[in-house]
Amino acid sequence: MRPLDDGARHWTEPGIYSVAPGVHRIPLPMPNSGLKAVNVYAITDGDALTLIDSGWACDEAHEALEKALSGLGAGLGDVGEFLITHVHRDHYTLALPVRREHGTPVALGAREEPALRAVATPGRPPMADQLPLLRRAGGDAVITLLTEAFAATPPPTDDTVWEQPDEWLREGRRSTVGGRTLDVLATPGHTAGHVVFADRTEGLQFTGDHVLPHITPSVGLHAAPVPLPLRDFLESLRRVRALPDARMLPAHGPTGASVHARVDELLRHHDRRLDDIAHTVSLGAHTAYEVALRLPWTRHETALSDLDPFNQALAVLEVAAHLDLLVARATLTGTDDGVLRTYRA
Numbered sequence: 001m002r003p004l005d006d007g008a009r010h011w012t013e014p015g016i017y018s019v020a021p022g023v024h025r026i027p028l029p030m031p032n033s034g035l036k037a038v039n040v041y042a043i044t045d046g047d048a049l050t051l052i053d054s055g056w057a058c059d060e061a062h063e064a065l066e067k068a069l070s071g072l073g074a075g076l077g078d079v080g081e082f083l084i085t086h087v088h089r090d091h092y093t094l095a096l097p098v099r100r101e102h103g104t105p106v107a108l109g110a111r112e113e114p115a116l117r118a119v120a121t122p123g124r125p126p127m128a129d130q131l132p133l134l135r136r137a138g139g140d141a142v143i144t145l146l147t148e149a150f151a152a153t154p155p156p157t158d159d160t161v162w163e164q165p166d167e168w169l170r171e172g173r174r175s176t177v178g179g180r181t182l183d184v185l186a187t188p189g190h191t192a193g194h195v196v197f198a199d200r201t202e203g204l205q206f207t208g209d210h211v212l213p214h215i216t217p218s219v220g221l222h223a224a225p226v227p228l229p230l231r232d233f234l235e236s237l238r239r240v241r242a243l244p245d246a247r248m249l250p251a252h253g254p255t256g257a258s259v260h261a262r263v264d265e266l267l268r269h270h271d272r273r274l275d276d277i278a279h280t281v282s283l284g285a286h287t288a289y290e291v292a293l294r295l296p297w298t299r300h301e302t303a304l305s306d307l308d309p310f311n312q313a314l315a316v317l318e319v320a321a322h323l324d325l326l327v328a329r330a331t332l333t334g335t336d337d338g339v340l341r342t343y344r345a
Contacts, residue, residue: 002071011254012037016068019255020202020247022180026068028055030090032153034311035252038090040065041206042072045178049074052197052206053251054082054095054106057161061094077102080177084165085208086194087112087119087223091251093161110168111186112193114224120162126155129225130313136341138287139316145309169195182206187240189233190217192226198243205246205259210236213253214299216266220317228328230321234270237263270322277322278331282345288320295319 003009005017005025017025022044027037041052049072055061066076082095082104095106108116118129125131127146134143171186183198187210197206209217210233219229226232241263248256256262277291285291292304292315304315323343327334332343 005255007254011039014064014068016042016071019249020204023199023202023204023249024072025249025255026065028061028064028068028094029058030056031058031060033090035090037252039249039251039253041249042069043176043178043180044072044074045176045180048080048176048178049078050176050178050180051079051082051095052249053085053091053208054093054098056090057093057097062097065094076104079104082106083169083174083176083182083197084108085196085206085210085251086191087115088191088209088221089156089161091208096161096163099163099166105166107167107169108165109186109193109195110170111188112191113168115191115193115222116162116164118223120159122159124159126150127313129223130220130317133220133225133320134289134313134316136336136339137316137320138289138340139292139313142289142309142312142316146313149309171195183243185239185243187236188226189219189229189236190221192222192224192229192232194236196240198246200244200246203244203246204249205240205243206249207240207259208251211240211248211259211262211266212250213248213256213262215252216269218314218318219321220314228321228325230270230325231328234267234325237267241267274322274326274331277319278326278345281323281326281332281343286342286344287340288323289316291323292316292319 002016002018005019012027019025024042026040040055043050076098084092098104099106169184171184174182174184185196187194187196190209194210196210219233245258245260248259280291280294285294297315326332335342
């Protein structure tokens with residue numbers, strides 16, 4: 001018998017957990033990641049099987065997914081389709097070897113096409129789009145740390161894991177292979193083509209990385225950067241807030257009772273963060289890196305220098321996104337001399 005997803009076990013514990021009638025959560029391992037796991041959701045309607053997201057293309061996740069599906073009396077060959085929330089490696093890439101073996105169709109948000117084209121470029125170095133942004137943000141010290149970290153432990157860069165989807169998802173109603181109706185909603189911000197899937201009949205929302213229970217998703221890891229990712233993210237949160245409330249089924253962390261409640265928390269958090277960042281600029285910090293040095297990070301109020309190099313880079317890029325939104329709102333002014341972007345109150 002499959003356990004209910006009632007919070008009795010830590011959300012990363014392997015297995016398959018009943019979320020709602022015909023819906024099951026499958027946490028899959030993520031190698032060398034602080035997030036530890038990613039949730040894949042299996043939707044079963046009769047003999048049909050749809051997976052929301054797929055996991056990271058690695059042996060550990062592949063084996064864990066096979067084992068979990070056996071709890072439904074199914075195997076990878078029984079998956080009728082993959083519906084992917086966004087193009088990041090931990091959500092998209094395991095679907096591709098499954099498709100090669102079994103012919104399973106894969107669907108991805110249409111606005112992810114530029115990012116997918118970028119990450120599939122042969123020989124593309126890690127964080128190719130972020131390093132120039134870090135330099136513009138005054139983060140040369142972080143670039144040095146990243147370079148040293150990449151030399152010690154090279155990140156995955158295999159461009160052969162990236163392939164085109166069978167379908168580019170667009171907003172609107174879409175039926176799964178089993179006949180369940182989902183609403184596809186574009187939610188750019190974390191990535192340009194992120195989508196969430198809403199099951200209005202059952203009161204469920206598969207939120208991907210857009211709405212997470214314990215963290216706010218990064219907006220600085222776009223493979224094809226956009227001008228104001230934080231503006232896009234906040235507008236997407238408000239779009240989700242305008243939908244009927246639903247149970248939150250996130251990609252990382254335990255399921256939650258209310259999408260609306262978490263969206264409200266995220267909007268308040270970013271309002272406070274924007275105020276703190278504007279105040280920090282008024283006190284004399286003029287680059288994103290200088291601001292990031294003066295702010296606390298994570299729920300543990302950690303100093304920037306105590307974060308690992310990758311998360312230092314994320315922090316500086318997050319500050320840059322907030323600063324650029326403050327400029328767009330005319331709260332700050334920004335000056336770019338072609339090398340460095342600076343800000344004034």
